[in-house]
Amino acid sequence: LASAWSYAQRTGRTLVIDWRGSCYVEQPFSSAFPVFFEPVEDIAGVPVICDDRVNQLSFPGPFFPRWWNRPLIDCINRPDEQIFRERDELTELFQSKEDNEANTIVCDACLMWRCSEEAERLIFRNIKLRPEIRARIDAFCEEHFSGHSIIGVHV
DSSP states (O other): HHHHHHHHHHTTOOOOOOOOOOOOOOOSSBBBBHBBBBOOOTTEEEEESSSSGGGGOOOOOOOSSSSGGSSSSHHSSSSSSHHHHOOOOOOOOHHHHHOOSSSEEESOOOTSSSSSSHHHHHHHHHHHHHHHHHHHHHHEEEEHTSSSSOOOOOO
8 A cells, every 4th residue: 555655646646545355345346445444535645535436436548567458357367477477567667766658557466565664654644443443452452461562463
């Protein structure tokens, strides 16, 4: 998210957080973002669309990476090699400081550690968990970890 935000900020694009089809949401056309986070309209001056409005959007082509210019049915099953290729293509584009002529940049590959720490911190400062989720986390921590130091591991 931070890499995509950095690119959108640098190139004057709108950031669309399209997390439909997540295994964390029962409805396939619902975006997971508003399930977990409070709505945001912009992040540090970058316009953001991050709710179910994505279902009404028609993303204009051409697309980058080029894979996404294929017929939609061909894009459903991407082999791992393609995902890794896209990660490398996106990394090269984002680090080049240039814009791409494509109207839509599809960032659907993990780009961890491919942006500045400042961008990551900015994202974490600007997106907030929904209050009911924050309350559940706080209650869980109080019940299970109160008075203890904890180390979290995500695998």
